[in-house]
Amino acid sequence: MIRPQLTNDGTTVRLSLAEHVDPLLDDLAIAYAADPDTVGRLLSAHAAGVLALDFAASSETATDYGRAVRAAEADGTREALLDELPPQFDPTYTPDDAISLAGRITRCAAHIRHRTAPEGTTRP
Numbered sequence: 001m002i003r004p005q006l007t008n009d010g011t012t013v014r015l016s017l018a019e020h021v022d023p024l025l026d027d028l029a030i031a032y033a034a035d036p037d038t039v040g041r042l043l044s045a046h047a048a049g050v051l052a053l054d055f056a057a058s059s060e061t062a063t064d065y066g067r068a069v070r071a072a073e074a075d076g077t078r079e080a081l082l083d084e085l086p087p088q089f090d091p092t093y094t095p096d097d098a099i100s101l102a103g104r105i106t107r108c109a110a111h112i113r114h115r116t117a118p119e120g121t122t123r124p
Contacts, residue, residue, distance in 0.1 A: 002091065004105045010115065013108040020091060027085045039084055046077035 005014045032039040053070040056062040082088070093101060 002101060004101070004108050006108055006111065011112060013105055013112070015105075024085070024088060027088075028081075031084045035084075039081070042077060042081045042084065046074065046081055049074035049077045 002015050002017070002020075005016065006012075007014050028039075032043075049070065053067070053074045056067045056070040
């Protein structure tokens with residue numbers, strides 16, 4: 001389950017996703033070990049697509065069409081890489097677990113709101 005936490009500065013709620021990313025990275029490493037040529041080419045193509053998208057997103061001269069093309073290219077190489085990995089599943093929660101997670105996030109946010117409310121201000 002995702003564990004909500006306050007950030008170190010105490011101003012925002014952090015949802016750590018490392019426990020979900022770590023297995024994905026492990027699967028990528030295994031896929032690379034099994035077929036380094038194919039996965040290496042896909043990684044290189046994806047890196048080029050992501051860098052081109054980053055440049056287009058921050059460029060003042062890039063057009064919306066150019067940004068859309070770069071985004072589509074990055075999406076395509078990402079999909080190709082994901083096709084090399086075992087299926088990845090989003091975490092699912094039972095109703096009780098979902099309510100519990102929502103309650104923990106709410107408590108963290110309420111703690112921040114309570115600490116940062118200006119003196120004499122009431123919050124609903």
